[in-house]
Amino acid sequence: MAEFFHPSRDDITLTGVLGALGDQTRLAIVRRLALAEQGLNCSRAAAFPDVPKSTLSNHFRMLREAGVVRMVKRGVENINTVRREDLDARFPGLLDSILAAATAAEGPIPLAERADGAA
């Protein structure tokens, strides 16, 4: 399969980003990715037992096409990272304020859901 499509930095739109993050599942994914240093595959970034994987695949595609997440194939898995530099360059402070708001309103990501595998 060919590489994934990613919008260039200047093609990232504010409403696109807000819409992508305006969903519980996708926001949770991005929160986990933001915690991870080196990127996470889809299964680790989105370990929600109740959400079918086809739905999760769609969520990752939405995040990618909105310019929030970069996806790179590595073997059998896709490594996802938050496009922090691009987002910070285009919308300074936005991502941090959203992540801070998520933490303030909903608390830190529970340990059981931590992507780094820490117990």
Next chain:
Amino acid sequence: MAEFFHPSRDDITLTGVLGALGDQTRLAIVRRLALAEQGLNCSRAAAFPDVPKSTLSNHFRMLREAGVVRMVKRGVENINTVRREDLDARFPGLLDSILAAATAAEGPIPLAERADGAA
């Protein structure tokens, strides 16, 4: 008609707010409302000739139910204001960073679209 439903401050959700603002029309409405000192009726806040009024009515309802906008009946019109205090209390800095990102990425609201009637 009864009063409009508004979520209490603590019932405002982050994904609700982001979803409400993740739309060109609704973000433009909120940008205008944020500029206005004393609130605007729907027609002034959303002077988009190409958007039907039933659609605009739905947009205002979404903004209201997400907790972004407060609506008060005054005579034949509804006065809309951004719920700035509630939003700032619940998600400090979020609204400002979104408005700043909108201005940075799309520029200031054009004079012809200014809600204060200034030429």
Next chain:
DNA sequence: ACGGAAGTTCGAAATTACCGAACTATTGGA
């Protein structure tokens, strides 16, 4: 080559958004 792991794609069903038409409520004027 086989089997498992990780995701994607497809298609149908469910949900949601859009918009024209009709309706309600309020105000100002004849």
Next chain:
DNA sequence: TCCAATAGTTCGGTAATTTCGAACTTCCGT
């Protein structure tokens, strides 16, 4: 008081989007 205009809402059908199970593809280890 009655009429018309203004400002929005509601309703109903259609269009667009989202969801999700099943089948498929790709890659890696054995």
